[in-house]
Amino acid sequence: MCILVLNRASMTNEQYQSARLSRDSRFDGVFFVAVKTTGIFCRPICPANPPKEQNVEYFTNAHMALEAGYRPCLRCRPESAPNSWAWLGAETSFRRALTLIEQGALNQSSCEELSDRLGISSRYLRQLFKTHLGVSPKKYAQYHQLMFAKQLLHHSMLSISDIGFACGFNSTRRFNDAFKKTLNLTPSQLRRHGLDKEARNVVYLAYRGAYDWQSLLSFYQKRAINGIEKVTDTSYERYVEISGSLAWFKIFADHEGKQTVKIEFEMEDVTKLSTLLTTIRRVFDLDTDITAVESHLNGINHELIVHSGLRLPGVWSTWEAGVRAVLGQQVSVKAAIGQLNLLSESLDYRVSGQLVFPTPGVVSNADLSFLRMPQSRKDTLARLASHLREHCDDSPNNWLALKGIGPWTVNYALMRGQSEPDLFLSSDLIVKKIPKN
Structure with a gap:
C-alpha cells in the first residue's frame, strides 16, 4: 500500500515506485514516470507493463519531462492528467504567472509585459521559473501550448489549423514545426492515431478523488441565472463572454465513471479556448486533490467528513x-x-x-x-x-x-x-x- 503524502517534495523514490507499480490513482498528475529505454513519459496509472526501476526517472511536472527530452505516451496521454497542487506552496507571483501563461498571456506578449502585469521585474520572473520548473517562462508557455494541442487532437473535431490558433500559434507552419520538434510526431500523425470518432467540439478534463456531483449541481441549480445558465441532474451549461466574443459550454458530470468530465463547447474565437477551459477547471474545482484534503480533515476529527467529495463551487468571474x-x-x-x-x-x-x-x-x-x-x-x-x-x-x-x-x-x-x-x-x-x- 502506497503512503499518501500531502507534499510531493517529501516523496521518496520508494514511494514513487510503490505508487506507479500499484497504479495508484491518487497520484495521477502528482508525478510522471519517464522511461529511459523508450524516451517516453507516462502517468503513474498507465496500463502499459511497468518498466524496471533502473530504467525510469520521475518528474513532478510534465513540462520537466518534455524539457528532459521525453515525449508523452500515446496510451495514457499525460496531457489529460488532472492538474495538481504542485505550486500552492510557492510564491504568489509565480502561481499567478502560471495561471496567466496558461490563459495565453505569452502567446502575443513578452515576458517584460507579463512581469509588468505582475508587478515584478522580468529578471525575477525568469528566476522564479528557473527555481520551480527549471525552464524559462517562454519555454513553459510553449510546452503548455503543445500539450494542450495534443489533447485537442485526440478529443475534438477542430481542424489542425484551428487547433494551432487555439493554442496560440500564429501560423500552421509554426505549429507543425514546434509540435514535431518537441513531440517527434506531426499533428496529422497524432490525429490519425488517436481521434475519437464520436468527438465533435469536446474535451475531457480529469479530476482526482471523489466528486459529489449531485451536491454541486444542486447548488448551481438554485443559483442559476435565467437565459445564461441551465442546470439539470447530470449537466451544467452556460454562455460567457471572453474578451468580447461569445462562448458556450456544457459540462457533463462524472463521464462514464472515468474520473473525467466531458466538456462540449462552441466559440466565436477559438483562440480563447485555453481561457475557457482554465476557468472551467477553477469554477468546478477540478484540480483539488480531495483525497489529500479529506485525509487531513480526518486527521483533525473523523466526524468532519459528512459527505465525501464535496468541492468548492466557483463563479465565472x-x-x-x-x-x-x-x-x-x-x-x-x-x-x-x-x-x-x-x-x-x-x-x-x-x-x-x-x-x-x-x-x-x-x-x-x-x-x-x-x-x-x-x-x-x-x-x-x-x-x-x-x-x-x-x-x-x-x-x-x-x-x-x-x-x-x-x-x-x-x-x-x-x-x-x-x-x-x-x-x-x-x-x-x-x-x-x-x-x-
Whole structure:
C-alpha cells in the first residue's frame, strides 16, 4: 500500500515506485514516470507493463519531462492528467504567472509585459521559473501550448489549423514545426492515431478523488441565472463572454465513471479556448486533490467528513462573484437570485444576440432604480461596477475602501470568484446558525 503524502517534495523514490507499480490513482498528475529505454513519459496509472526501476526517472511536472527530452505516451496521454497542487506552496507571483501563461498571456506578449502585469521585474520572473520548473517562462508557455494541442487532437473535431490558433500559434507552419520538434510526431500523425470518432467540439478534463456531483449541481441549480445558465441532474451549461466574443459550454458530470468530465463547447474565437477551459477547471474545482484534503480533515476529527467529495463551487468571474455578494447581503439565497435575474433581464446585455452576464461598464452606466432593494445596496453595486470598470484586475482585498463593502463581501468574492481555499466566512448568517459542539 502506497503512503499518501500531502507534499510531493517529501516523496521518496520508494514511494514513487510503490505508487506507479500499484497504479495508484491518487497520484495521477502528482508525478510522471519517464522511461529511459523508450524516451517516453507516462502517468503513474498507465496500463502499459511497468518498466524496471533502473530504467525510469520521475518528474513532478510534465513540462520537466518534455524539457528532459521525453515525449508523452500515446496510451495514457499525460496531457489529460488532472492538474495538481504542485505550486500552492510557492510564491504568489509565480502561481499567478502560471495561471496567466496558461490563459495565453505569452502567446502575443513578452515576458517584460507579463512581469509588468505582475508587478515584478522580468529578471525575477525568469528566476522564479528557473527555481520551480527549471525552464524559462517562454519555454513553459510553449510546452503548455503543445500539450494542450495534443489533447485537442485526440478529443475534438477542430481542424489542425484551428487547433494551432487555439493554442496560440500564429501560423500552421509554426505549429507543425514546434509540435514535431518537441513531440517527434506531426499533428496529422497524432490525429490519425488517436481521434475519437464520436468527438465533435469536446474535451475531457480529469479530476482526482471523489466528486459529489449531485451536491454541486444542486447548488448551481438554485443559483442559476435565467437565459445564461441551465442546470439539470447530470449537466451544467452556460454562455460567457471572453474578451468580447461569445462562448458556450456544457459540462457533463462524472463521464462514464472515468474520473473525467466531458466538456462540449462552441466559440466565436477559438483562440480563447485555453481561457475557457482554465476557468472551467477553477469554477468546478477540478484540480483539488480531495483525497489529500479529506485525509487531513480526518486527521483533525473523523466526524468532519459528512459527505465525501464535496468541492468548492466557483463563479465565472470575480466581478460576478462580487455582484452576487452585494445582492445577497443579509437576504436569503432565493431573494438574492431573484435580484440577480432582475438585473440580468433588465439590463439585457447581449453578445452576438445571446444574453450574457453584464460587464462592470454596463452596470456602472445603468439606472439601477428597478432593483427591489435598499438604495444603499444599489449605490454599493454602482460603486463596485465603476471601480472594476477602471481597475478590472484589482484584487477584492482592495474593495474594502469602497463604501458598503465589508469583509464578508470580499471573502465571498475571493472564495467563489478566485477559488481561494484558505477562507472562512465567519460572519455569514448560515455559518453563525450552525450549532457549535
